[in-house]
Amino acid sequence: MAEIQEKADSGKGGKKRAKKMSVHLDMTPMVDLAFLLLTFFMLTTTFSKPQTMEINMPVKPDSEEDQSPLKASNAFTIILGDDDKVYYYYGLVEDKPELNTTDYSANGIRKVLISPRIKSNDKMVVLIKPMDVSRYKNVVDILDEMKITDTKKYALVDINDADKELVASKTGG
Structure with missing residues (x-):
């Protein structure tokens, strides 16, 4: 609470001056209230959870004989x-x-991924090959498309020289 304290007269002679009043403000209740509000909002706030996508990785085979080759009709x-x-x-x-070209829109790669040619084949494996010039955002976008289209089998694979040449012949570079 606030209280007003009066200063006593010094007892010196001379003119009588108006008494100076000093104000003492007790800040304890306001600090208590601030900490109570801070504690209340900290305890009632829900923190945002990070959005992650779960990727199940296959077990690496012991030898190359355990790997089955991928057929062209399933790739x-x-x-x-x-x-x-x-x-x-x-x-x-x-x-x-x-080689065909598209983009990341709903009428682009998503339309291709939900086409009957891919969805009707249960053994279809989608091979994702990012080039050196592609961005990390592109990899995240294509993994999102795999999740949206409910594609079960896909793999991130290193791009080889034959694929680079195929793209270069398509783009003219």
């Missing part, structure tokens, strides 16, 4: 290029496939 390759371009082809690069 679909997505190459992440620069300037947010997405290149894709059906089959394996050894078969000289036709």
